[in-house]
Each structure stands twice: as C-alpha cells, then as structure tokens.
Amino acid sequence: MSQVRVRFAPSPTGELHLGGARTAIYNWAFARNNDGVFMLRIEDTDPERSTPENTAQILRSMRWLGLDWDEGPEIGGAFGPYFQTERFDNYVAALEKLKDNGSVYPCFCTPDELTAKREAARKTGGYSGYDRTCRTLSLEDARRRIDAGEPHVWRLAIPLDQEDITINDLVHGETVFPLTALDDYIVARTDGTPTYNFAASVDDTDMQITHVIRGDDHMSNTPKQALTIQALGAPLPQYAHLPMIWGPDGKKLSKRHGATSVEAYRDEGIVPEALLNYLALLGWSLDGETTVIDADTLTENFSMDRISKNPAIFDTAKLEWLNGVYLRDMEPAEFAPYMVEALAKEGLSDVGDYEQRTEWFHELAPLVNERIKLTTEIVPMIGFLFVDEVQIDESARAKVLDKEGAREAVAAAREALADIEWDLPSIESALQALPAQLDAKPRLVFQPLRVALTGTTISPPLFESMLLLGKEKTLKRLDATL
RNA sequence: GGCCCGUUCGUCUAGCGGUUUAGGACACCGCCCUCUCAAGGCGGAGGUCACGGGUUCGAAUCCCGUACGGGCUACCA
Numbered sequence: 001m002s003q004v005r006v007r008f009a010p011s012p013t014g015e016l017h018l019g020g021a022r023t024a025i026y027n028w029a030f031a032r033n034n035d036g037v038f039m040l041r042i043e044d045t046d047p048e049r050s051t052p053e054n055t056a057q058i059l060r061s062m063r064w065l066g067l068d069w070d071e072g073p074e075i076g077g078a079f080g081p082y083f084q085t086e087r088f089d090n091y092v093a094a095l096e097k098l099k100d101n102g103s104v105y106p107c108f109c110t111p112d113e114l115t116a117k118r119e120a121a122r123k124t125g126g127y128s129g130y131d132r133t134c135r136t137l138s139l140e141d142a143r144r145r146i147d148a149g150e151p152h153v154w155r156l157a158i159p160l161d162q163e164d165i166t167i168n169d170l171v172h173g174e175t176v177f178p179l180t181a182l183d184d185y186i187v188a189r190t191d192g193t194p195t196y197n198f199a200a201s202v203d204d205t206d207m208q209i210t211h212v213i214r215g216d217d218h219m220s221n222t223p224k225q226a227l228t229i230q231a232l233g234a235p236l237p238q239y240a241h242l243p244m245i246w247g248p249d250g251k252k253l254s255k256r257h258g259a260t261s262v263e264a265y266r267d268e269g270i271v272p273e274a275l276l277n278y279l280a281l282l283g284w285s286l287d288g289e290t291t292v293i294d295a296d297t298l299t300e301n302f303s304m305d306r307i308s309k310n311p312a313i314f315d316t317a318k319l320e321w322l323n324g325v326y327l328r329d330m331e332p333a334e335f336a337p338y339m340v341e342a343l344a345k346e347g348l349s350d351v352g353d354y355e356q357r358t359e360w361f362h363e364l365a366p367l368v369n370e371r372i373k374l375t376t377e378i379v380p381m382i383g384f385l386f387v388d389e390v391q392i393d394e395s396a397r398a399k400v401l402d403k404e405g406a407r408e409a410v411a412a413a414r415e416a417l418a419d420i421e422w423d424l425p426s427i428e429s430a431l432q433a434l435p436a437q438l439d440a441k442p443r444l445v446f447q448p449l450r451v452a453l454t455g456t457t458i459s460p461p462l463f464e465s466m467l468l469l470g471k472e473k474t475l476k477r478l479d480a481t482l
Numbered sequence: 483g484g485c486c487c488g489u490u491c492g493u494c495u496a497g498c499g500g501u502u503u504a505g506g507a508c509a510c511c512g513c514c515c516u517c518u519c520a521a522g523g524c525g526g527a528g529g530u531c532a533c534g535g536g537u538u539c540g541a542a543u544c545c546c547g548u549a550c551g552g553g554c555u556a557c558c559a
Contacts, residue, residue, distance in 0.1 A: 288496025
C-alpha cells in the first residue's frame with residue numbers, strides 16, 4: 001500500500017469557517033493516523049473573490065487549531081506549487097493530453113445560446129445538461145474554426161458507451177451515478193483558464209492524492225472528476241464525503257447564526273483544544289461514550305468508518321461546556337497567559353506584570369479557571385484585583401449593600417481584619433467568626449464584603465480574593481463603603 | 483424537472499438481525515454541598531428509532547416505496 005496523501009483545499013474567498021475547519025481536522029487526523037501526508041492546497045482560481053488576506057487568515061486558523069501540514073503554503077514540498085493560480089502549466093498540459101486522446105472537444109456555443117437552450121429545456125421539464133451540439137462537429141470543422149480564432153471552450157466528452165459510474169465512497173458506501181444525467185462539463189473556459197472540477201482533478205492526480213476527504217456538497221461533482229481523472233489515465237483516489245454542519249435552525253450555517261469562523265470563536269473565548277475536540281466529534285465518534293478527546297487520542301483512533309452520514313447541527317452550548325472542561329483542566333502556567341492576554345486587552349496588566357509576580361498569578365489561576373466557560377469571562381471575574389478603586393455595580397449595591405445589617409457586617413469585618421497577619425488562615429479565622437458574632441447567616445455577612453471588595457455579587461472565593469487583593473486595598477475598600 | 487445523499491431523546495451520538503425495558507454526552511428539572519458564581523455528587527424527565535409495506539421465528543438494524551430535508555444541475559468553487 002502506497003503512502004496515504006490527503007489534501008485540504010480551501011478557497012480563499014472567505015475566512016476558515018467551521019465546516020472547513022472540520023474537513024481540515026478529518027483530513028489531518030486521517031493522515032496522522034496512517035502516517036501519511038497532510039497537504040494544504042489553496043484553490044484561488046477565482047480572482048474576484050480570492051484574497052491574500054483570506055489565505056493568511058486560513059493558515060493562521062489552521063495553526064491555531066494545531067493542524068500542521070506537511071506540504072503546502074509557506075513550507076513547500078515536492079508536489080508544489082500549492083496555489084492553483086501558480087499551477088496553470090499543469091492544467092494546460094493536462095488539457096493537451098485530453099485533446100490528444102480525444103477525451104475533450106471544443107465547443108463554440110456562446111453563453112447566450114447555452115442559457116437559451118437551458119431555459120427552453122427546463123420549460124419542457126427535462127434539462128439534463130448541455131445538448132452536445134459541438135460534440136458531433138467533425139475534426140476538420142473544429143480545427144478550421146479554432147484556426148480562424150473563433151472563441152471556444154473545451155468540454156469533457158462523457159463516455160456514451162457506458163451506463164453508469166460507481167464511486168465507492170468511504171462514508172456513504174457504493175454510490176452509482178447514471179452517466180446519462182452527467183453533463184459534458186466545461187473543462188477550460190474561453191480564456192483558457194480551468195474550471196474548478198478540472199483543476200481539482202488535475203491537481204489531485206498530479207499531487208498523487210490517495211484520499212479525497214471533503215464536504216458532502218461535492219458528492220455530485222465526484223463522477224465528473226472521476227471521469228476526468230480516468231481520461232487522464234490516472235488511478236482514482238478514494239472518496240469520503242462528509243456531511244454538512246448546520247446552524248441551530250437546521251439551515252446551512254451562515255452569518256445569520258452569528259459566529260461561523262474559527263477566529264470568531266477564538267475571539268469569543270474558545271480555546272483551540274476545545275474547538276478541535278468539539279468539531280472532531282461533530283460527525284465522528286470514538287465509541288459513542290467519549291465526549292472529551294485530545295488531539296493525540298483523535299489521531300491514534302481516527303477512522304473513516306465511524307464518520308456519520310447525516311448532517312449535524314452546531315450546538316454552541318456544548319462547545320462552551322467543553323471549553324469549560326479544558327479551561328478547568330489547565331495548570332496555572334497554562335491558564336495564566338489567557339488571563340494576561342485578556343487583562344492586557346483592557347490595559348489592566350501585561351506580560352511584564354506577569355513575569356514580576358508569576359506566583360501571585362498562579363495562585364489566582366485556579367480560582368478563576370474553574371468557574372468560567374469562556375476566556376472572555378476572565379476580566380469580569382478578576383478585574384477588581386487590578387484597579388485602584390472598584391466601581392460598585394448599582395444593582396449589587398441595592399440588592400446587598402443597602403440591605404439591613406450589611407453595614408454592620410462590613411464594619412465588623414473591617415475591625416476583625418485590622419490587626420491580623422495577611423495570610424489565608426488568619427483571614428479565614430477572623431471572618432469565619434463573624435456570623436456567630438453578629439448572629440446572622442453567613443451569606444448575609446459575606447455578600448456585603450464581596451460587593452465592597454469586588455463591586456459585584458459574583459467573584460472568586462472571598463478569603464482568597466482578599467489575600468490576593470492585599471491588606472491595604474482590602475481595608476481601603478471596606479472603609480470606602482462605610 | 484433530472485441525478486445524488488440523508489432521517490435514533492431539543493442537540494451531538496452509540497447501535498451494524500436476538501445481549502435493548504434503545505446506552506452516553508450537552509441542555510433542562512430536583513436534591514445535596516456551599517461565603518457568591520461555578521465545579522462536583524446523587525436523582526429525574528425526555529425517543530411510537532420519519533412513515534408505510536415487506537423479508538425473518540425475531541428489525542432501529544436487511545429490502546422496496548412514500549414523505550420531509552439537503553446537495554448538484556454556471557465559461558463559481
């Protein structure tokens with residue numbers, strides 16, 4: 001068995017979205033599982049919509065997810081170039097080959113004529129592709145018209161002596177396509193540029209791709225490409241078509257559903273391990289039980305026969321739950337950079353600060369990572385530690401500080417804390433005595449303190465928060481509310 | 483219109499003819515823990531396996547049909 005070679009072939013007409021990311025993940029996991037080659041190929045033949053910015057964004061997203069490619073942009077490889085716009089020589093050569101062996105024919109029908117024919121046929125109910133007018137042209141006629149400079153495209157001549165073509169799809173199983181329903185599709189446009197189906201066929205052949213793993217939406221393209229590859233005299237790759245990912249309403253994922261790109265999720269506080277995990281399990285399963293899976297386990301166990309056939313609805317709630325799992329699982333040193341980044345964005349801290357009091361940050365980390373699901377929740381949770389004076393939230397003030405007994409609790413705490421050593425056991429024993437002393441429920445004593453110190457009703461544990469805030473600021477804030 | 487694909491709790495899925503009173507996870511509800519919020523523990527509700535026929539002693543699992551959803555049907559990718 002020759003080496004497995006797969007490709008992820010995005011079109012840089014937009015950002016890397018969730019569907020593309022999952023396709024990339026499956027290609028990558030399959031390659032890694034088989035000690036094969038994972039290639040990245042940029043399909044930028046549409047000059048109108050392709051941009052270098054999109055390409056850069058796609059590469060960035062891939063790296064962020066941890067999907068390293070063995071051949072492709074920025075690293076090269078033996079089968080390059082990896083941008084379709086740089087592979088025109090290959091398409092020309094392939095077209096020449098097909099001309100030589102009679103698999104293609106020139107077509108002089110104009111776009112207007114084609115549209116008219118199509119509409120007429122549709123009206124009477126039975127359109128099934130180009131009517132093959134130019135296919136019957138004699139070689140001499142065609143030659144003469146080409147030499148006369150008449151504009152023409154080249155079309156693939158679908159075999160007429162063959163009933164159908166069977167694709168053994170690794171996800172869907174044997175799929176039979178009747179050839180009568182297949183179009184003599186355009187391979188090269190009037191201007192000589194290749195169309196998508198042709199370019200993809202030529203590239204997959206030239207790059208010796210063994211498995212084409214892509215979205216379901218390409219299923220109908222497969223027979224065309226297979227016929228093209230056969231005409232090229234090359235062996236067919238194996239095909240695996242992945243079901244689509246839908247939005248919450250069961251419709252195609254789009255802007256209407258909010259975030260759809262990988263980077264948008266990053267910006268909303270999702271961690272790469274979580275997105276990789278979630279996407280990997282959206283359409284593939286290890287055993288039906290496993291919901292948390294790391295990249296190594298994924299690549300060690302990935303197999304095509306466990307890819308599901310039906311489309312999946314993207315569920316943000318589950319992604320966020322998973323994200324929380326990964327966040328909670330992080331060691332302080334792993335989580336701290338997320339804190340620093342989030343705080344730095346608000347101008348509350350920076351890397352220098354982190355380097356200066358690493359231990360302090362590492363004590364803080366476990367207090368926050370176990371109570372959030374998104375990294376965007378970091379600042380609201382611990383921002384109070386990084387400001388001189390805290391802004392008391394109005395509803396928290398009304399709900400807690402203005403309640404009966406609140407002032408007394410703050411005053412008692414102020415007094416109890418005034419002369420103690422500033423360590424956790426001391427703070428704890430000083431404050432734990434208060435409820436009994438004031439004859440009040442613990443929460444009625446502690447919530448006012450929380451609001452006074454943090455400005456909100458939600459925060460890391462009180463005693464630890466005080467310890468990390470420092471004695472001076474703690475007492476100052478208690479005084480301020482009194 | 484033609485061709486192709488899909489259909490198991492709200493969602494992601496397990497299930498490949500009997501071990502299934504259809505299992506797990508998220509979400510939801512209740513209780514416990516508790517200085518808030520989480521996390522955690524325990525428990526609960528939720529599926530006529532799209533529908534209709536067959537095949538079989540026996541079907542979510544195999545076959546056929548129907549319905550619904552989706553894709554392709556461009557000198558887009």
